[in-house]
Amino acid sequence: MxxxxxxxxxxxxxxxxxxxxxxxxxxxxxxxxxxxxxxxxxxxxxxxxxxxxxxxxxxxxxxxxxxxxxxxxxxxxxxxxxxxxxxxxxxxxxxxxxxxxxxxxxxxxxxxxxxxxxxxxxxxxxxxxxxxxxxxxxxxxxxxVPAGPKRDRFKEIKQRLSQISIAFSKNLNEENGGLWFTPEELHGVPGDTIENLKKGEGEYEGKLWLTFKYPDLFPTLKYATNAETRRKLFIENENKCNDNVALFREAILLRDEGARILGYDSHAQFRIEDKMAKTTKTVNDFLADLRTRLAPGGKKEIEKLMEFKKQDTKENGLTGPLAEGYYLWDHRYYDRLMLEKDYQLDHQVIAEYFPLQTTIQGMLKIFEQLFGLVFVEIVGEEDRAALAEGGKGSDIVWHEDVQLFSVWDDDGEGTGFVGYLYLDLFPRDGKYNHAANFNLQPGYIDENGKRRYPATALVCNFSKPTPKKPSLLKHDEVVTLFHELGHGIHDLVSRTTYSRFHGTNTVRDFVEAPSQMLENWCWTPSQLRSLSHHYSYLSSDYEAAYLQSSGAEKKPSDQIPHSLIAKLISTKHVNDALFNLRQLHFGTFDMAVHEPASHKELEKLDITEKYNALRHEISQLSGPEALDGEKKGDWHWGNGQATFGHLIGGYDAGYYGYLSSQVYSTDMFYTIFKDDPMNGAEGRRYRHTVLERGGSKEEMEILEEFLGRKPQTEAFYKELGISQ
The missing domain is CATH 1.20.1050.40 (Endopeptidase. Chain P; domain 1)
Structure with a gap:
C-alpha cells in the first residue's frame, strides 16, 4: 500500500x-x-x-x-x-x-x-x-535557399525522406520471419528458449520455428553447437528485411542531395555542425584513433578465440570450411565458451539470480536512493480505474503486460509528483523489436505557469516466463534494462520550461552519456548483489522446478555469491576490443555513406559491399565471402544495413555518438561516483545539474558544470585498457 x-x-x-x-x-x-x-x-x-x-x-x-x-x-x-x-x-x-x-x-x-x-x-x-x-x-x-526550383526540390526530398523513415521502421517492426530447425540442429540451446518455440505441424512436423526476435536469436547464436545452424541463422537474420535495401540507398542519396542544396559538402557536415563534435574532422579523427588503438587488441582476441575453436572442433569431430576460420556466426558462441572455460562463468547460472521483476524492483530502489525518487506501481483494476476518469483500468495501458508506476519525489526532494513510467518488456507480433525508451508526454510549463508532468515508456523484448521459470535476465540484459531505464529517468526528472528541450531532447552525441554512465552500477559488486534474488525463492513451484532441473539437493543462496560476482566483474573487458570494433564498424559505415567525395561517387557506391567489407576490415571477423563456394569473395551475402534502424531513425551521421558519449559517461563516473556509487548527495547533484536541464543549455556547459572542468578522455581509454 x-x-x-x-x-x-x-x-x-x-x-x-x-x-x-x-x-x-x-x-x-x-x-x-x-x-x-x-x-x-x-x-x-x-x-x-x-x-x-x-x-x-x-x-x-x-x-x-x-x-x-x-x-x-x-x-x-x-x-x-x-x-x-x-x-x-x-x-x-x-x-x-x-x-x-x-x-x-x-x-x-x-x-x-x-x-x-x-x-x-x-x-x-x-x-x-x-x-x-x-x-x-x-x-x-x-x-x-532562394525561393524557386531548388527550394522546391529540397522540400520534395524532406517529404520523401519522411516516407522512407516510416516505411523502413514499419518493415522492421512487422518483420515476422524465422527458420524451421530440428531439435538436433538446436542442440545446446537452453531449454527455456526451446520451450517457447512454436512446434511444427504437417510438413514441419518434428521441427521448431525459430524467429529473429532477440529472445530466440541471441541464445541460439550463443549456445547452438551446430556451426551450420549458427551460420544459416546469422545470414538469414542479415537478410530479414531486404525490402529496406532500396529504401536505405534512396535515403542516403536524398540526404546527400539535400545537404548539397543547402551548401554543405555532405550530409555528415550538415548533421554534425549542430552536435557537440561540430566538425566531421573531429568525428573522423576520433574514430580513426580508436580504430588504431583497438585493432591490435582485436587481433589478439581472435587468436585466443581461435584456439578455443580448434579445441572445440577437434573434440566434436567437426571438419570442413566452417571448422577452419573464425566467422561472424562463431563469435557469440566462442566468446561464451571462453567465459565458461577460462573464467568458470556460466551466464545461464548468473541469470538465475536476476528474475525480471525482482531485478526491476532492485533497480528502482537504486534510483530512489540515488536521485531522491519514489516509484509506486499502479496495479489492479480498481486502482487503475481510479485514474481512468470513469473508464476501465485497462484504458490507461496499451497491453495487459504493461506495468505502470507513478513516480514521486521523496521527502528530501519535497514529495512532489514527477510523472508516469511504463514498462512493456516482452516480445509480441508487430511490436518494436529492440530496446528503447519512448517519451509519451513531455513535461513543460503551460501558459498559466503550471507544470505539466511527463510520461515515459520502456519498450524491451525479454524472454517470457514459463511455468518452470520466470523471465530471467542475462547480465547483458540487466545492463540493457539499466541503460534504457536511465533514459527513462532522464525523461522523468527533466524540468524545462519548453517541451522542445525536455528530457532526452539533447544533441545526439550526448544523449547516450547519462544512460551509459548508469550502466556502471551493473558492474559494481554491492549493487549487483542488491539486485539479485535467486528465482527458486519466488514460489514453491519454481523451487521444485529448479531442484528437478538442476539435480541439486537444496536451493542456492538467495543473493548471488560474492565469488560469482568477482568472476563476472573479471570478465567485463574480455573480448572488449572486438565489442568496440563492432561499434566502430557501425560508426565508420555511417560516416562513409554520409560523407562521400561527391554525389557521383555516392551514386556509384555499392552500399551492401561497403557495409560487409568494412565490417570485415574493422572487426577482423569473416563472413561467407571467406568460404569456398558461390559466395567466395562476394560481399553480397547479406544486407545488414537494411536492419540498421538507427541510421534511418535519427542517428544518421551520429552513430559515433555511442562511442564518443562514452568518453563523457566514463569521465563522469570515474570522477564523481566510482569511489562511492550510492552517494545520494552526488546523485541528487547529478539529477539537478545534468538530467533536469534536458537540452535547455549547451551540453558541454552542463558537463563542465557537473565535472568542475572540461571533460577528459583519460578515464575512457583507461577503462578500455588502451593507454593514451
Whole structure:
C-alpha cells in the first residue's frame, strides 16, 4: 500500500483507447489547430512589432500541447497489437511529418522569427536558446535557399525522406520471419528458449520455428553447437528485411542531395555542425584513433578465440570450411565458451539470480536512493480505474503486460509528483523489436505557469516466463534494462520550461552519456548483489522446478555469491576490443555513406559491399565471402544495413555518438561516483545539474558544470585498457 502522499497524482495518465479513425481525426485536428496558430501570428503581428511574447510563445505553447497527444499517436505504431491501429499510426505520423516540413519552410513565419532575433530582447537563457534554435532550424530546413526550383526540390526530398523513415521502421517492426530447425540442429540451446518455440505441424512436423526476435536469436547464436545452424541463422537474420535495401540507398542519396542544396559538402557536415563534435574532422579523427588503438587488441582476441575453436572442433569431430576460420556466426558462441572455460562463468547460472521483476524492483530502489525518487506501481483494476476518469483500468495501458508506476519525489526532494513510467518488456507480433525508451508526454510549463508532468515508456523484448521459470535476465540484459531505464529517468526528472528541450531532447552525441554512465552500477559488486534474488525463492513451484532441473539437493543462496560476482566483474573487458570494433564498424559505415567525395561517387557506391567489407576490415571477423563456394569473395551475402534502424531513425551521421558519449559517461563516473556509487548527495547533484536541464543549455556547459572542468578522455581509454 502506497503512503497517502503518493496515492493520488495531480495529473491523470494518458488513455490508450484510440481507434483507427480517432488516430487520423485527432492528427488532423492537431495539425489544423497548429496551422491556425501560425496563421494568426502572421496575420496579427507586423515585422516591426514582433516580439518573443507575441510571435515565438504562441507557437511554442501550441507545440507543447501538440506533443501531449502527438507522441502517443505515433507510439501506437511501435506497440499496438492491432495491425489496423499500427497502420493508422504510421499514416498519422506521415501527416505530422508533412505538416512539420510545411511549417519549417514557412517564409512568412521565418521573417517574423528573424525580426525577433534581430531585436535582441533580454530573455531568460532557455527562451533565448529556443529563439536561436528555431531561427537556425528554418535556415537548416531550406530557407537559406532562394525561393524557386531548388527550394522546391529540397522540400520534395524532406517529404520523401519522411516516407522512407516510416516505411523502413514499419518493415522492421512487422518483420515476422524465422527458420524451421530440428531439435538436433538446436542442440545446446537452453531449454527455456526451446520451450517457447512454436512446434511444427504437417510438413514441419518434428521441427521448431525459430524467429529473429532477440529472445530466440541471441541464445541460439550463443549456445547452438551446430556451426551450420549458427551460420544459416546469422545470414538469414542479415537478410530479414531486404525490402529496406532500396529504401536505405534512396535515403542516403536524398540526404546527400539535400545537404548539397543547402551548401554543405555532405550530409555528415550538415548533421554534425549542430552536435557537440561540430566538425566531421573531429568525428573522423576520433574514430580513426580508436580504430588504431583497438585493432591490435582485436587481433589478439581472435587468436585466443581461435584456439578455443580448434579445441572445440577437434573434440566434436567437426571438419570442413566452417571448422577452419573464425566467422561472424562463431563469435557469440566462442566468446561464451571462453567465459565458461577460462573464467568458470556460466551466464545461464548468473541469470538465475536476476528474475525480471525482482531485478526491476532492485533497480528502482537504486534510483530512489540515488536521485531522491519514489516509484509506486499502479496495479489492479480498481486502482487503475481510479485514474481512468470513469473508464476501465485497462484504458490507461496499451497491453495487459504493461506495468505502470507513478513516480514521486521523496521527502528530501519535497514529495512532489514527477510523472508516469511504463514498462512493456516482452516480445509480441508487430511490436518494436529492440530496446528503447519512448517519451509519451513531455513535461513543460503551460501558459498559466503550471507544470505539466511527463510520461515515459520502456519498450524491451525479454524472454517470457514459463511455468518452470520466470523471465530471467542475462547480465547483458540487466545492463540493457539499466541503460534504457536511465533514459527513462532522464525523461522523468527533466524540468524545462519548453517541451522542445525536455528530457532526452539533447544533441545526439550526448544523449547516450547519462544512460551509459548508469550502466556502471551493473558492474559494481554491492549493487549487483542488491539486485539479485535467486528465482527458486519466488514460489514453491519454481523451487521444485529448479531442484528437478538442476539435480541439486537444496536451493542456492538467495543473493548471488560474492565469488560469482568477482568472476563476472573479471570478465567485463574480455573480448572488449572486438565489442568496440563492432561499434566502430557501425560508426565508420555511417560516416562513409554520409560523407562521400561527391554525389557521383555516392551514386556509384555499392552500399551492401561497403557495409560487409568494412565490417570485415574493422572487426577482423569473416563472413561467407571467406568460404569456398558461390559466395567466395562476394560481399553480397547479406544486407545488414537494411536492419540498421538507427541510421534511418535519427542517428544518421551520429552513430559515433555511442562511442564518443562514452568518453563523457566514463569521465563522469570515474570522477564523481566510482569511489562511492550510492552517494545520494552526488546523485541528487547529478539529477539537478545534468538530467533536469534536458537540452535547455549547451551540453558541454552542463558537463563542465557537473565535472568542475572540461571533460577528459583519460578515464575512457583507461577503462578500455588502451593507454593514451
Amino acid at each position: 502506497a503512503p497517502t502522499q503518493y496515492k493520488v497524482p495531480p495529473q491523470l495518465p494518458p488513455k490508450f483507447t484510440a481507434t483507427k479513425k480517432s488516430l487520423i481525426d485527432d492528427t488532423k485536428r492537431l495539425i489544423d489547430r497548429s496551422r491556425s496558430v501560425q496563421d494568426a501570428v502572421v496575420r496579427d503581428v507586423q515585422l516591426d512589432s514582433a516580439t518573443f511574447a507575441n510571435t515565438i510563445l504562441p507557437m511554442t505553447q501550441d507545440d507543447n500541447k501538440m506533443a501531449i497527444e502527438a507522441h502517443i499517436i505515433s507510439f501506437y505504431n511501435a506497440v499496438a497489437t492491432d495491425k489496423e491501429l499500427r497502420d493508422a499510426s504510421s499514416e498519422a505520423e506521415q501527416l505530422f511529418d508533412d505538416f512539420g516540413i510545411e511549417a519549417s519552410m514557412r517564409e512568412d513565419v521565418f521573417n517574423l522569427v528573424d525580426a525577433v532575433l534581430k531585436k535582441k530582447e533580454e530573455l531568460d537563457p532557455e527562451s533565448q536558446r529556443l529563439l536561436e534554435k528555431d531561427h537556425k532550424s528554418f535556415i537548416r530546413n531550406g530557407l537559406s
